[in-house]
Amino acid sequence: MKKIILLVAAFYLVTSSMFAQDDLLKQIEDQGKKKEYADYAFKSSRVIMSHSMELLKPGTMDFRILHRFGNVNDGASEFFGLDHATMRMGFDFGITKNLMVGIGRSTNKKEFDGFLKYRFIRQATGPHSVPFSLLAAVGSTLQTLKWSDPSKDYVFPDRLGYYYQIIIGRKFSDRISLQLSPTLLHRNLAPTVNDPNDLYAIGTGGRLKLSKRISLNLDYYYRFNPNTSDGTHNPFSVGFDFETGGHVFQLHFTNAIGMNERIFLTETTNDWAKGDIQFGFNLSRIFQIKKKRLSE
Amino acid sequence: MKKISLTIIVFVTVCSVLEAQDKFYTKTGKIFFECTKSPLEKIEATNKSSTCVLDIKTGLLQFAVLMRGFEFQRALMQEHFNENYVESSKFPKSDFKGEISNNNEINYTKDGEYIAKVKGKLQLHGQTQDVDAIGKIIIKQGRVMANARFAILLSDYNIRIPSLVSDKLSNSVNIIIDCNLEPFKD
Numbered sequence: 001m002k003k004i005i006l007l008v009a010a011f012y013l014v015t016s017s018m019f020a021q022d023d024l025l026k027q028i029e030d031q032g033k034k035k036e037y038a039d040y041a042f043k044s045s046r047v048i049m050s051h052s053m054e055l056l057k058p059g060t061m062d063f064r065i066l067h068r069f070g071n072v073n074d075g076a077s078e079f080f081g082l083d084h085a086t087m088r089m090g091f092d093f094g095i096t097k098n099l100m101v102g103i104g105r106s107t108n109k110k111e112f113d114g115f116l117k118y119r120f121i122r123q124a125t126g127p128h129s130v131p132f133s134l135l136a137a138v139g140s141t142l143q144t145l146k147w148s149d150p151s152k153d154y155v156f157p158d159r160l161g162y163y164y165q166i167i168i169g170r171k172f173s174d175r176i177s178l179q180l181s182p183t184l185l186h187r188n189l190a191p192t193v194n195d196p197n198d199l200y201a202i203g204t205g206g207r208l209k210l211s212k213r214i215s216l217n218l219d220y221y222y223r224f225n226p227n228t229s230d231g232t233h234n235p236f237s238v239g240f241d242f243e244t245g246g247h248v249f250q251l252h253f254t255n256a257i258g259m260n261e262r263i264f265l266t267e268t269t270n271d272w273a274k275g276d277i278q279f280g281f282n283l284s285r286i287f288q289i290k291k292k293r294l295s296e
Numbered sequence: 297m298k299k300i301s302l303t304i305i306v307f308v309t310v311c312s313v314l315e316a317q318d319k320f321y322t323k324t325g326k327i328f329f330e331c332t333k334s335p336l337e338k339i340e341a342t343n344k345s346s347t348c349v350l351d352i353k354t355g356l357l358q359f360a361v362l363m364r365g366f367e368f369q370r371a372l373m374q375e376h377f378n379e380n381y382v383e384s385s386k387f388p389k390s391d392f393k394g395e396i397s398n399n400n401e402i403n404y405t406k407d408g409e410y411i412a413k414v415k416g417k418l419q420l421h422g423q424t425q426d427v428d429a430i431g432k433i434i435i436k437q438g439r440v441m442a443n444a445r446f447a448i449l450l451s452d453y454n455i456r457i458p459s460l461v462s463d464k465l466s467n468s469v470n471i472i473i474d475c476n477l478e479p480f481k482d
Contacts, residue, residue, distance in 0.1 A: 024349040024358045025391070028321050029479065036364070040379050057371030094371075174385050212380045243380075245461050246372070291369040 035126035041133070041171035041179075044248050044284050045100065045117075047205035048219040049256055049264055051137045053169030053179050055119055056094030059290035064090040064104070066259045068280040071270065081278055088259035091291075098122070106259055108170045113260040115139030123170060135167040136288060137181075141262040158189040159272040161262040165203075175209040183221070185265050192229055200224040201265055213243040217250070221265060233271045237280075250282035318353040320440045325475035327361055331450070333466040339373065341366040348475045350440065355399025357414060357442075359392040359473075381455050382421050390420040392427065402433055409434050414444060423453040431473070440477040447471065 040050040045062060056062055066088040070081030078084065090104030098119040101260045105112050121134040139159040147154050162185070169179030181203035190197050201223040218238040226232055239252020255261060255270035255277050270276035308417040325348040330340040346361035363384035368374040394416015396402070402410040410433045418427040431444030450467050451458065458464050 024319065024351060025360050027319075028323070028347055028349050040375060057375075060371050084437055188418060245458075246374070286372045288370040288372065292367060292371075293369075 016051055034125050035129055038123040041135045041169060041177040042207055043215060043241045043243055048217050048239055048250055048252050050181060050205050050219050051117055051167060053135060053167050054135045055099045056092055058096050060094045061287045061289050062092040063285045065283045068278050071276050071278055108258045108263060110144040111141055113139060113141040120286050123274045132168055132170040137165040138165050139261060141260055160188050162186045163261040178206040191227060192230060195227040196225050199265060215241045217241055218287040232268050235268045236272055246285060248284040252280050253277045254280055319349060319351050319480040320477035321349045321480045322475050322477050323347050328472040329469050331466045331469040336465050337464050339465060343367045350477055352404045355396035357394050359375050359398055363388060363390060387422050391420045393418055404435055407435050419455045421455055425452050442477060444473045444477045
């Protein structure tokens with residue numbers, strides 16, 4: 001009995017001194033994992049032409065200048081399309097961590113557009129987390145070009161179009177992010193009576209990060225009920241994002257005509273199969289309008 | 297004999313309970329860093345949720361900090377910090393394990409300010425380097441405050457500065473630590 005008690009005492013002494021030399025931090029830190037959000041799935045709030053699953057951070061403004069040149073297969077006399085350019089200038093604002101808005105104007109049809117993008121679910125790991133992000137984008141477009149045939153009886157709403165989009169995206173790894181975006185586009189005025197006012201489409205976007213500052217992006221829409229008569233095609237863009245500190249350059253090739261959802265879904269007459277592709281670039285410059293307060 | 301053994305057990309148990317009070321800790325330690333080179337663009341960030349543990353008996357001192365917890369004034373800077381420089385998805389945590397080498401000169405039971413010489417290993421961006429710093433321990437009404445100010449070099453931790461921003465970003469990073477420690481109870 002005595003021996004047992006001695007043994008217990010000795011054991012106790014040894015273990016308690018072992019405890020003292022243990023990793024101090026391990027005694028303090030929580031055992032449970034914390035919820036961690038998956039950020040930076042895309043370098044920009046646009047994949048190339050479509051809304052991405054990323055939002056601007058609150059207090060920032062993104063000044064975006066988008067260019068699309070003429071068809072590369074116009075040949076050397078048109079300098080492979082670079083002689084012709086259309087552009088869209090846009091201002092996007094991060095309002096809260098889940099909300100951003102933006103406005104823009106395209107030279108094509110002198111069209112204005114505006115949108116609002118909201119994130120309902122943010123991809124995260126850890127307890128009570130969802131493995132994907134879910135966002136919605138709603139936008140509207142307004143053409144201000146004079147009607148080509150003034151004798152017809154047009155009304156103002158004929159200039160308007162609307163789009164509604166759900167974005168489901170997941171950052172699979174540091175390098176790979178993918179997203180799907182079911183889209184409904186409504187035009188108050190369709191080109192012919194045979195064409196639907198409501199167009200249904202699904203967009204897919206993805207990126208493969210090649211290095212810290214370069215990624216390969218793909219952006220494609222499949223349209224379920226395209227216009228019957230005008231020979232338009234599904235828009236597809238492929239390109240690279242280059243991040244240079246303050247700017248993100250998105251250099252790409254695309255068949256899409258125009259730089260807002262209404263135009264590229266309904267007026268893309270170019271066909272990749274025929275080589276009707278254009279070079280384009282998006283320039284994104286982020287400004288911090290409202291600085292976060294830091295206390296030392 | 298039996299009684300002696302029992303006394304030892306009781307004594308050791310009491311000791312190990314007391315021992316827990318040799319440790320002071322915080323989970324809201326502040327770490328500030330600054331690596332500005334050009335006066336036009338301040339590059340600085342603060343983390344207010346670092347963990348710090350100090351064993352006043354042995355002088356052992358440890359820190360841990362989540363890289364994603366650093367907040368910048370500019371969101372884009374914060375993105376670049378996480379994505380391009382410290383690669384916080386690959387190396388989410390930085391930690392320091394060391395000791396106060398002149399611990400016996402600090403009287404933790406008496407209010408006052410004491411110089412603390414700290415020596416240890418700092419792990420950042422997957423690299424570990426020896427770090428020396430002169431800090432201050434302030435004892436005030438049973439609380440222990442630990443402050444330190446030191447500098448590290450980004451190149452020691454395999455963090456490359458692209459030539460494009462070499463005129464804005466300094467290779468030398470000034471770090472200020474400010475922790476308010478309280479007694480740790482199991």
